[in-house]
Ligand SMILES: Nc1ncnc2c1ncn2[C@@H]1O[C@H](COP(=O)(O)OP(=O)(O)OP(=O)(O)O)[C@@H](O)[C@H]1O
Ligand SMILES: Nc1ncnc2c1ncn2[C@@H]1O[C@H](COP(=O)(O)OP(=O)(O)OP(=O)(O)O)[C@@H](O)[C@H]1O
Ligand SMILES: [Mg+2]
């Protein structure tokens with residue numbers, strides 16, 4: 014029975030995709046059958062794992078809007094236990110096409126119904142907005158990871174995301190939990206970073222992952238080779254951090 | 270007659286707001302009457318200049334959707350020649366509310382009609398998407414600045430933005446020009462950065478600003494004090510870079 018984890022934060026460039034790709038890859042490397050589902054029209058997670066999709070092949074868009082079986086969209090990766098449901102630019106249209114649909118928040122839940130039990134983990138990469146695509150993710154997820162970059166603007170965005178979690182929990186998905194807040198791109202030399210890290214850990218005690226993702230050049234380079242960090246540079250600080258995060262997520266799952 | 274410049278790129282966290290805030294502030298510091306109009310529901314530009322808006326005060330949302338006069342939304346800043354038309358979270362609703370409006374791309378153009386001539390420059394900060402809010406900005410802008418962070422994923426996003434420019438130019442705004450591509454968060458120690466900078470300058474020769482914005486901790490700190498970089502730390506590398514950008518933009522304007 015898959016644990017479905019959404020990676021969400023409407024603020025741009027905070028490490029959602031880097032986290033989705035690398036958490037999924039680390040889970041797969043631990044032999045947990047994992048599906049990475051890309052919900053962002055920019056399809057960064059899809060290309061970050063080197064997945065190329067033919068014009069004619071179905072993607073998450075066709076699954077959400079045309080009801081194509083999600084299983085028909087799945088693409089393999091370099092890791093045996095990791096498959097990808099790819100995004101495409103047409104997803105931009107999904108927000109508008111679904112707007113008048115009274116079941117618009119549940120298209121993803123329906124799409125995942127049939128495939129869910131084939132996996133141990135399903136990781137959902139969300140776009141930088143709290144629109145229909147992200148709400149679809151939050152409506153089907155068991156839990157949410159909120160990556161935040163340790164800078165001033167990140168804190169405002171964090172309260173916004175948590176408000177949205179509460180609303181989705183009340184209206185659409187009572188079982189939705191916060192898996193944790195993940196501090197990303199942590200640069201210990203920056204005063205601002207240390208201040209923000211301290212504030213977040215104090216204000217949200219118990220909700221922040223022990224694991225922190227350091228600012229690490231290798232994490233920026235890996236997607237240009239279409240590889241997760243553990244295949245690109247296993248000894249890097251970035252790889253070690255995402256492996257630590259993976260273990261923390263799996264342990265949390267067992268306490269369940 | 271104001272020059273209207275949109276700051277756009279659907280990729281998150283590439284420095285749109287930092288560029289909008291600091292270009293606007295530098296123009297104002299040069300005694301050019303400047304309006305910074307915040308089109309992002311996250312309102313980072315608004316808070317980055319220390320502008321607080323009462324619950325009851327009208328914002329860009331009321332101007333776009335309810336037809337409130339834009340002049341009624343304007344808020345002062347610490348710089349005499351800089352005012353802000355603030356965003357608010359309700360703008361999230363604008364995308365959905367305008368979707369069935371056949372003039373949905375022109376609400377901002379209409380809102381700016383009356384106020385345009387009071388300014389020398391109007392700077393529009395766009396959200397990380399190519400949805401209705403960004404299309405409204407591109408429909409009224411004279412030109413667009415596209416900030417890109419020098420990392421692999423940035424290049425894919427860049428072609429996407431330029432495609433959108435072309436489409437808006439053909440369908441909605443024939444006079445729309447590319448003001449320039451702005452390289453941001455440049456860290457000369459990163460190999461990937463140097464490679465991306467070289468590729469962009471070669472591939473888009475003549476369209477890339479001479480000015481480059483370095484990765485500079487002070488630029489990340491300034492918004493937490495609600496100040497543009499020139500008031501926060503005038504001698505920083507970030508301040509010098511945005512002043513250089515401002516001069517380049519003003520020179521381009523004179524060549525017309
Ligand atoms: N820890 C890190 N160290 C260095 N670079 C990083 C790190 N995490 C992410 N990056 C880089 O920062 C950029 C933004 O990260 P990413 O794309 O994961 O953010 P995002 O939240 O998914 O962005 P968007 O909001 O556009 O979807 C990418 O170029 C990525 O490679
Ligand atoms: N040159 C720089 N050096 C250091 N930090 C920077 C620089 N430019 C921007 N930042 C910081 O990086 C983060 C992202 O920048 P910014 O908010 O301007 O991007 P954006 O494109 O507007 O993001 P969004 O897509 O969410 O609107 C902010 O915390 C900002 O303070
Ligand atoms: Mg992403």
Ligand SMILES: [Mg+2]
Nearest residue numbers: 285286309313
């Ligand atoms: Mg912004």
